[in-house]
Amino acid sequence: MTILLEMKDIHKVYPNGTAANRGVDLTVYEGEIHALVGENGAGKSTLMKILFGLEAPTSGTIEYKGKPVSFKGPKDAIEQGMGMVHQHFMLAPSLSVSENIVLGEEPKKGPLSMFRDRATERRGIVKLIETYGLKVDPDARVETIPVGQKQRVEILKVLYRGARLIILDEPTAVLTPQETDELFASIKALVGQGYTIIFITHKLREVMEISNRVTVIKAGKTIATLNTKETNPEQISRLMVGREVLFRVEKQPAEPKEPVLSIRDLHSVDDKGAPALRGISLDIRAGEVVGIAGVEGNGQTELVEAITGLRRATSGSIRYLDKELVGKSVANIRAMKIGHVPEDRQTTGASLTSTIAENLILDHYRNPEFKRGPFLNKKKIKQFAKVMMEIFDVRAQNEEVLAGSLSGGNLQKVVIARELSKNPKLLIASQPTRGVDIGAIEFIHREIIKRRDGGAAVLLVSAELSEVMALSDRIAVIYEGEIVAVLDNTPELTEENIGYYMLGLGKKHREKEGAAQ
């Protein structure tokens, strides 16, 4: 097999001192599907930006088709026959599908003409669509087509530019299982026609299913490159995280008591107005952790937002203890001893340009205890912040440091500290350990279990199935806005069991109407 691309000893240090790549090697053969795996923040995206000329490497060499190359921008990479499908779609919503595909290389009426040749353009696109079987309406405006089709537009864009090496960055993150299957079929067809694919992901199942070889990156370094046939998910996972099992949590069996949260037939819509929750029913009892498992985008975000008052429920009820939460304001709900660790600490969970102390008092500033006359009691706030930073092991010079300058793990501890500081009876933790270092993960997991043992009800939402399995006492599987199964987390339960429901292949056990009463 001939080597198509060889990246050797790539280093990238950003001006602020962060080392994103610290010696990455990547060799891709012509005509293969090469999976590139690693945890969030392992340096995959930086590597691809370097390959594409969006970032310049600090050191290292790139050889493409046997010749050393250094791209100054995406245009160079595209000209050399590379194409990239970004994780977040790079499409102009109000332009048509075909305008998006030809963008930057529009056919003109003659070599010197200033005008678009729309007839030729359309003919070319129709032919392209037929050749590769990537069905989409060329005249539709991009904002009107579904996600799966948008991805096809992205792939068509790359093919239109004559790419032979196609990089797919986490392409399945936003897809339904059917769409994923269709995507995989398209990928296989492309490889059959001589294309080469680099497939970036952190889903091991997909690696096993589709790739020929796999390169594992950890903390900015290449750990190994393996033939997929000769390896297994356990080995890859071990290489990715560097230890036997990622999540092992010491915990006693749960002793669940009365229900704290009872959701009945809850409906809601997403930001675009499309149904996102279609009749969710779920009970969470004091002293247990209920984990939500599901492919991202199946309603997890909307469910958490509906409970916490950030999203209006269109119908249904959410009982918390003896109160109804539907229709209550966020402030009311937060005042009821409900803690909420939001999925995105950067945008929602913290104000990065405020100090640690200002982030910690988000609820307490309303508390008379934190006031002195008409003013906020600065001494009290300072003292409170200091104590919280101590208890939750937030490592920073002092409480006046801006939250934005903290590492992911420390910032998440600030968020957790705030949400636990009100002794919640219900804790909703959404992606509590996303992009956080191992030490902080263990700390956060221990805190969650501690709260459970202290009698709190915990709702855990995580994209990491292994995290859900490690922490939960019961696992509710969400699929297209419905809870399709609620499973007891016994040692016999496997990822495959849960995966079966996550893919929408079956239904089991729905909370009975009124079961809590």
Add this chain to the structure above:
Amino acid sequence: MKTEKAIYLELAGIAFAIVIALLCGFAVILATSAEPFTALSSLIVDPVSNLFNIGTILNKAVPLIFTGLSLAVVFQSGVFSMGAEGQLYAGGFLGALVAVNIHGLPAWIHFPLILVCAMAGGALFAGIAGWLKAYWNANEVVTTLMLNFVAILATSYFVNNVFKDPASGGYARMPYISPDLLLKKPIPGFPAHTGFVLALLAVVVVYLLLYKTKVGYELRLVGKNSRFADYGGIHTNRVIISSIMIGGALAGLAGIVEILGVHGTYKDNFSAGLGFDGIIIALLARNHPVGVLIAALFYAYIQVGAQTMQVGSDMPREVAVIIQVMLVLLVSSQAIFAFLKQKYATRQKAVK
């Protein structure tokens, strides 16, 4: 990076911007004046060469402090209002109306009443933009710009017709306000009026409001990260409306203090851009009340300097515009400030 270090860097950057802006102004003077050194000295030295000019600087600074504070509050809540000009007219108009048309009240009741009415006028008018922004999601840059014209035209109509002083002839103004309601000039021979004291008071109040109270905490949080504020149960819409209205009240004060201190009554088009100058001042001050005080004094100094230069040399006072424009652009340049911080960070590393 530690917070204090960040503040010092920011200040250094602003000082750098001021120096460059001044140099640009000087360069234009050197290039176009036949007597550049006379012009430069009358620009820089004359404003502080006698008590009269110093007093004029203080008087010029007063409305600028108010409009600067007005926009500092609004900007801190993340709203980019350009409406201080219109609010100033609305507030000044209502205040003057109360000053002119109510008779027989003792001055110690009448005077505060005038101020309150001016604040109410500014706040209510600002409330329109706030309401449009919060509940209708109408872009505040556009609505405030449009509302400025509405305020200027409406007040112009009233002062030209309904409330015009019959004795004013071709000049549109209200009847003069009774002298015991006007702001006094307490020091003989020194033209500064007591509005400066009110302005200092306003600086303190706004500082306390922003940094020491619940309202200020909410307001700044909404400005820094409104999603975080939403998540924390803060009614961001209400906060936005109140911040715009507080800003409006301060702009209204700017108008009435200018009327009571300088003009003696409401005159058509009396502001001529004080509300827009406030934008420059808030930007220079990084929306900090104390910074507003310093920036307004500096800005007034340049303006008086431009006037003394026009009198004392062959340069027109519009030269000051070049300095103003460069100031606005340089202090708002995120690239320059990011560059400074990065330079500092790498030097720190080299030291270690």
Add this chain to the structure above:
Amino acid sequence: MWQALWTQIADLTLIVVLLRLMTPILLSALGGLISDIAGVINIGLEGLMLLSAFTSIAVGAATDSWVIGTIAGVAASVAMCYVMGFFSIKLKVDIIIAGFAVNIFGSGFTVFLMSKIYGLTGNYSPENLNPIPNVVIPGIQDIPVLGKLLSGHNLMVWISLIAVVFCFVLLYRTPYGVHLRSVGEAPAAAKSLGIPVGRVQYSALAWSGVFSGLAGAYMSMGMTSMFVKDMTAGTGFLALAVVLLGNRNPVGIFFGSLIFGLASAVTTIVQTTPGSQVPSQFIQMIPYVVTIVALVIFAVRKKRKLLTQAS
């Protein structure tokens, strides 16, 4: 007053005045449109027009040629746009602040130049100016209604109407237009395909300079024959409003300008009619109020759309 208005409508004076007053609004709004579409909202139209108005009349009077004058005005305006682009694109100054600075600059710097060059402070009216000519169409000019309707308008009136078509073709029928739209909507996407986002934005600003330049030249050398301090008197802001009202396309902008031009024309007629009961200030206010109302209507419509999608 109604009488006067009616006579002016009947003898088509209103249309003539309307076209005169609409032209600068339409031209600068088209400029605003192109920069808006490329994601660089230019609120400095007012300052650009002033700069061009002064430059063009100064150069026009000195060279005795309206062509050279207009070119000089447009060049000054475009140059200013490049400076604005440098600050906003390169030095990352917020585009609104950059535009704000351009307005201050345009207003102050023209007065500075006027006083430095001519020693004047209020206005400058050169004695032997060769202004932008009116287009008299032989044959048609003598036909009663048609003559007044089509003949005798200033050349710039026609240029502004052609500019509408020009912008339409530019935006929708050339690759460059698609690039403009993509840069405004999805800059990251455009960049990933090698479209030079910065350069496209510079060019969009330059276009707004071209059109504001034409508008400015018309104001000092066509509509009037003088430069007056701050003579644009809010036309640039009206243009900004028209961009929003016109739903961000050239045809919509044409109709928006028509409405605002009408309000201005009625204002002029009311102001020049003795004994009119309707205060001119309130008619002048109409465009601003209409803009605010329109913004609200757009917002309501958007909300409705979301709600109907939901159900």
